[in-house]
Structure formats: C-alpha cells, structure tokens
Amino acid sequence: xxxxxxxxxxxxxxxxxxxxxxxxxxxxxxxxxxxxxxxxxxxxxxxxxxxxxxxxxxxxxxxxxxxxxxxxxxxxxxxxxxxxxxxxxxxxxxxxxxxxxxxxxxxxxxxxxxxxxxxxxxxxxxxxxxxxxxxxxxxxxxxxxxxxxxxxxxxxxxxxxxxxxxxxxxxxxxxxxxxxxxxxxxxxxxxxxxxxxxxxxxxxxxxxxxxxxxxxxxxxxxxxxxxxxxxxxxxxxxxxxxxxxxxxxxxxxxxxxxxxxxxxxxxxxxxxxxxxxxxxxxxxxxxxxxxxxxxxxxxxxxxxxxxxxxxxxxxxxxxxxxxxxxxxxxxxxxxxxxxxxxxxxxxxxxxxxxxxxxxxxxx
Amino acid sequence: xxxxxxxxxxxxxxxxxxxxxxxxxxxxxxxxxxxxxxxxxxxxxxxxxxxxxxxxxxxxxxxxxxxxxxxxxxxxxxxxxxxxxxxxxxxxxxxxxxxxxxxxxxxxxxxxxxxxxxxxxxxxxxxxxxxxxxxxxxxxxxxxxxxxxxxxxxxxxxxxxxxxxxxxxxxxxxxxxxxxxxxxxxxxx
Numbered sequence: 166x167x168x169x170x171x172x173x174x175x176x177x178x179x180x181x182x183x184x185x186x187x188x189x190x191x192x193x194x195x196x197x198x199x200x201x202x203x204x205x206x207x208x209x210x211x212x213x214x215x216x217x218x219x220x221x222x223x224x225x226x227x228x229x230x231x232x233x234x235x236x237x238x239x240x241x242x243x244x245x246x247x248x249x250x251x252x253x254x255x256x257x258x259x260x261x262x263x264x265x266x267x268x269x270x271x272x273x274x275x276x277x278x279x280x281x282x283x284x285x286x287x288x289x290x291x292x293x294x295x296x297x298x299x300x301x302x303x304x305x306x307x308x309x310x311x312x313x314x315x316x317x318x319x320x321x322x323x324x325x326x327x328x329x330x331x332x333x334x335x336x337x338x339x340x341x342x343x344x345x346x347x348x349x350x351x352x353x354x355x356x357x358x359x360x361x362x363x364x365x366x367x368x369x370x371x372x373x374x375x376x377x378x379x380x381x382x383x384x385x386x387x388x389x390x391x392x393x394x395x396x397x398x399x400x401x402x403x404x405x406x407x408x409x410x411x412x413x414x415x416x417x418x419x420x421x422x423x424x425x426x427x428x429x430x431x432x433x434x435x436x437x438x439x440x441x442x443x444x445x446x447x448x449x450x451x452x453x454x455x456x457x458x459x460x461x462x463x464x465x466x467x468x469x470x471x472x473x474x475x476x477x478x479x480x481x482x483x484x485x486x487x488x489x490x491x492x493x494x495x496x497x498x499x500x501x502x503x504x505x506x507x508x509x510x511x512x513x514x515x516x517x518x519x520x521x522x523x524x525x526x527x528x
Numbered sequence: 529x530x531x532x533x534x535x536x537x538x539x540x541x542x543x544x545x546x547x548x549x550x551x552x553x554x555x556x557x558x559x560x561x562x563x564x565x566x567x568x569x570x571x572x573x574x575x576x577x578x579x580x581x582x583x584x585x586x587x588x589x590x591x592x593x594x595x596x597x598x599x600x601x602x603x604x605x606x607x608x609x610x611x612x613x614x615x616x617x618x619x620x621x622x623x624x625x626x627x628x629x630x631x632x633x634x635x636x637x638x639x640x641x642x643x644x645x646x647x648x649x650x651x652x653x654x655x656x657x658x659x660x661x662x663x664x665x666x667x668x669x670x671x672x673x674x675x676x677x678x679x680x681x682x683x684x685x686x687x688x689x690x691x692x693x694x695x696x697x698x699x700x701x702x703x704x705x706x707x708x709x710x711x712x713x714x715x716x717x
Contacts, residue, residue, distance in 0.1 A: 169703040211710060212677055217651075218658045219678030224592060227552070228585045231559045237567070237577045244568035246633075 171201065175208050325525035328409035328448035328461070329353060329377060332484070334387040335494045336379035338363065339480055340447030340523050341462055342370045345377070353379060353521040356415055367487040372433060372479045373462050376487060390499040391515050394477050395456040398425060399435065407439055407461055408513060409448030410522035417513055418445070427473050434473045435459050441472050447523060450474040455504025455512045537561045540606045547595045559588060562607060565636065566614045572633050574622065583621065587613040590648045604639055612638040616645050661712040669705035676702060
C-alpha cells in the first residue's frame with residue numbers, strides 16, 4: 166500500500182466516508198501495524214496544526230482590521246507621559262551633556278592650574294601701596310620693572326605711595342618692601358608737608374619689610390621716638406590702630422586684632438580688623454599702650470574687613486639683620502614707651518610727627 | 529483618561545461568551561477597550577505604536593486561544609490578565625533588543641503569566657515552521673493545501689479552480705502535495 170493510498174484511507178476513515186466493512190478492516194490494520202497507527206496519529210496532529218495555523222492567520226486579519234479603525238495617533242498623544250523638557254533633554258542627550266560637562270570642568274581646572282589661581286593665595290591678596298598713576302601705567306611698571314617708559318607718558322610727582330614710620334630719631338624708617346621695590350628714588354614726607362630724600366638701606370622681601378634712611382641735608386633730628394617696638398605677640402581681640410597716608414593727609418584707623426595667623430596659615434602676619442586702604446602699606450600697627458606690634462601689609466580681597474600686618478618680631482629681626490656697613494649712623498631702637506598712659510587722641514597727635522608718607526619714583 | 533471607552537467597556541463574562549460564540553462585535557469591543565492601556569505601557573517604556581500593536585495582538589491571541597480552549601477561568605480580571613501578558617511579552621522583547629534598562633514603568637497591577645507565554649511561544653514556533661513549509665511548497669500545492677485543509681473547500685471546487693480533468697487526478701495531486709508539505713515541515717529544525 167503506497168503512502169498516498171494510506172493517506173487516503175486515513176482521511177476517509179477520519180471524515181467518516183468509509184463503509185462499515187472498510188472501517189472494521191482499517192481499525193484492525195491500525196491495531197496490528199504500529200507504523201500505520203503512528204501515521205494516523207501524525208496525520209491527525211499535522212492537519213490539526215495546519216487548521217490552527219489557518220485560524221491564526223484569520224484571527225490576525227480580523228485583529229488587523231479592527232486595529233485599522235483605531236486612531237492610534239490621537240490615542241498616542243493622549244497616553245504619552247510627557248516628561249518636563251529638562252528630563253526629556255537629559256534622557257535624549259545625557260551622554261552628550263556629560264561629555265560637555267567633563268570637558269568644561271577639565272578646561273576650567275586646566276586654566277586655573279596654568280594661571281596659578283589654584284595654589285596661589287596671593288590672588289586673594291592686595292597689597293596696599295597706593296597707585297597714584299592711572300591703572301594702565303602702574304600695571305605696566307609693576308609688571309615690567311624698569312622697562313622704558315614711552316615718551317608720551319608724562320612724568321608725575323610720584324608713581325607710588327605708602328607709609329613709613331620712624332625707628333630712630335636720626336632718620337631710620339621702616340616700611341613695606343612692596344612699597345619701595347623697583348624704586349629709582351624714594352622721598353618721605355612728614356605731617357608738616359616737608360619732603361626728604363631717603364635711601365633704601367635694607368630689604369627683606371620674604372617678610373615684605375624694608376628699612377629706609379633719610380639722607381637729606383635739610384633733615385633735622387626727629388627728637389626722641391615716643392613708642393617702642395614690642396617683642397611679644399599681641400593678644401587676640403586687643404584694640405589696635407594705625408596711622409597712615411592712604412590720602413594726602415594722615416588718616417587714623419582703629420579696630421582689633423583678629424587672628425595670629427593669616428588665612429593661608431602664614432604665622433608671620435596678624436589678621437586685623439582695621440579699615441585700611443592702599444597707601445596704608447608700611448604704616449605702624451599700634452596697641453592701646455602705643456607699642457608697635459606690626460607693620461600694615463595687605464588686605465584680603467575676598468573677605469570684607471580682613472587686613473594683614475606683619476608681626477613686629479620680624480621687623481626686629483630685620484633690623485638685626487642689617488649689615489653693619491650699611492649703617493652710616495647708629496640704629497638704636499627706643500625701648501621706652503612714652504605713650505602708655507595717654508588717651509588715643511593724645512597718642513595720635515604725638516605719633517603723627519613720626520609717621521611719614523613714602524613717595525616712590527620710578528621710570 | 530479614556531472615560532468614554534471605559535464607560536462602554538464590556539464585562540469580562542460578556543467577552544468570554546462572545547468569543548466562544550465567534551462574535552465579531554465582542555472581539556472588536558474587547559480590542560478597542562484595552563488597546564489604550566497597552567499603548568500607554570509600550571510607548572512609555574521605550575516602544576512605539578507598532579510595537580504596541582504587535583504586543584497587544586499577541587496578547588489578544590493568547591487570551592482568545594485560552595478562552596477557545598475552554599480553560600480560561602475568571603479568577604482574575606481580563607484587564608489585569610491582558611496587561612500582565614503584554615508586560616511579560618514586552619520585557620522579553622526589550623531584552624532581546626538590548627533596550628531593557630532594568631526597570632519598567634508600570635500603570636496597572638500584574639500577575640505572573642510566564643507559563644502561558646511559553647506555551648504560546650511553542651505554538652508560534654510550530655506556526656512559523658508551517659508558514660515557511662508552505663512557502664517552500666510553492667504553487668499550486670500551497671493553494672490546494674490551504675483551500676482543502678484550511679478553507680474546507682470540496683475536491684470538486686478545487687478541481688474546477690485548477691482545471692483538473694477528473695477528481696482522481698486532483699486527489700493524487702493533493703496527496704503528493706501533502707506528503708511534500710509534511711516532509712518540508714519535519715525537515716526544519
């Protein structure tokens with residue numbers, strides 16, 4: 166019996182078109198021949214699958230027809246959750262945004278490192294010598310030292326101004342190094358408006374200190390210095406004041422001693438809360454009794470009201486370090502304080518003869 | 529959302545009865561009632577409207593077959609059942625496409641339906657084989673098979689359609705075609 170015949174038998178058996186006799190015979194065949202039996206089972210399964218496949222296709226067509234009647238676009242708008250634009254932007258572009266941010270951070274850091282802003286506290290630090298000339302010229306001169314000045318720039322009476330104070334009656338003065346650095350000539354002017362030529366005899370740039378000597382023939386002895394330079398450190402909260410020349414006339418500034426070390430941890434300087442301005446640099450910082458406890462140096466540009474004064478100990482060290490052959494006269498510091506019992510106003514009026522405006526000329 | 533659609537939502541037993549009775553209207557109401565829910569699920573989870581259509585139709589077919597097979601018990605809401613099946617199918621699809629980010633934004637409660645989807649997948653594989661076997665079979669065999677076994681047309685009709693001079697020739701042709709179809713089907717891995 167060929168396959169085709171067998172298949173025909175199976176189909177006729179299944180659709181019930183066999184005669185009763187054929188049916189009995191076929192059932193007997195199924196029972197006795199396992200191969201026939203398995204063919205029958207396989208055929209039933211296969212045709213079943215084929216029919217189901219057809220049904221599936223038909224169902225899919227029906228569903229598609231239904232689907233085509235739905236306005237999917239309108240529905241989509243309705244059910245879409247619209248995140249806020251920033252979330253959407255982040256989802257769509259977060260990798261790009263991250264890369265851009267990394268580059269930006271890297272760039273900023275690079276610039277900061279290259280320009281030295283990261284590790285340099287001096288950016289926060291403004292030294293207080295007054296710039297008398299216009300900014301451009303001053304910057305050019307500080308920046309380039311002795312670079313020749315272009316002829317069109319007119320010569321002005323002083324390029325730079327600070328304050329200094331007498332150490333001895335015979336004309337030794339203390340001021341800041343940054344006031345007199347790059348100076349071609351230095352003049353000091355007293356409260357009465359008289360100017361004297363002075364020369365720089367010693368500097369300690371690391372402590373921003375300089376010692377001047379008045380070497381002008383018209384200079385007369387100052388008379389005994391009323392204050393002394395204190396060796397011990399001042400106390401926190403102690404009332405302090407300074408006199409100086411931020412303007413053309415002497416200016417008094419009072420406040421208190423805020424810290425024994427500046428913000429970058431430099432213990433050579435006090436932090437003081439005394440209003441000072443450019444021009445106060447080099448002025449004396451005095452305590453209530455009229456002892457000099459420091460020298461005004463700079464102000465912190467980022468903290469309002471914080472200024473700095475070099476501790477007097479460093480001034481004393483600087484004086485000791487002056488080579489003896491630089492000294493044409495004796496430099497004996499006054500050790501007797503004559504201001505102790507006086508009021509602040511009396512102290513100031515006595516002091517003013519010993520505080521000088523330092524005028525610096527350079528090319 | 530979709531208040532008017534929900535208001536006219538057919539009850540679950542209406543749907544089961546309707547499908548058992550081959551009601552086209554009930555099938556349509558079933559389809560339109562829950563499609564927005566699935567569209568919402570898919571498009572808010574990295575899919576588009578075509579994905580939603582595929583997934584939803586697959587879920588409707590699973591449900592349809594389950595009801596037809598008579599083993600659908602109304603112990604959960606139809607809505608939850610459809611949502612769960614779609615959710616499962618979509619997660620599977622997402623991981624196949626490597627678009628699955630590890631979480632899914634859910635809109636409804638859901639049940640575990642893994643087993644049913646596995647059964648469904650097995651059957652889909654069989655259908656896939658059948659489809660490609662029919663393609664390989666070529667004409668006129670393909671149409672003869674479809675006409676006779678799927679569309680239940682009589683041999684007489686098929687004879688006339690293909691111009692066979694007598695029914696015996698047609699029958700022989702049909703059996704040859706069936707043999708080849710079986711062979712092609714079982715050859716596939």
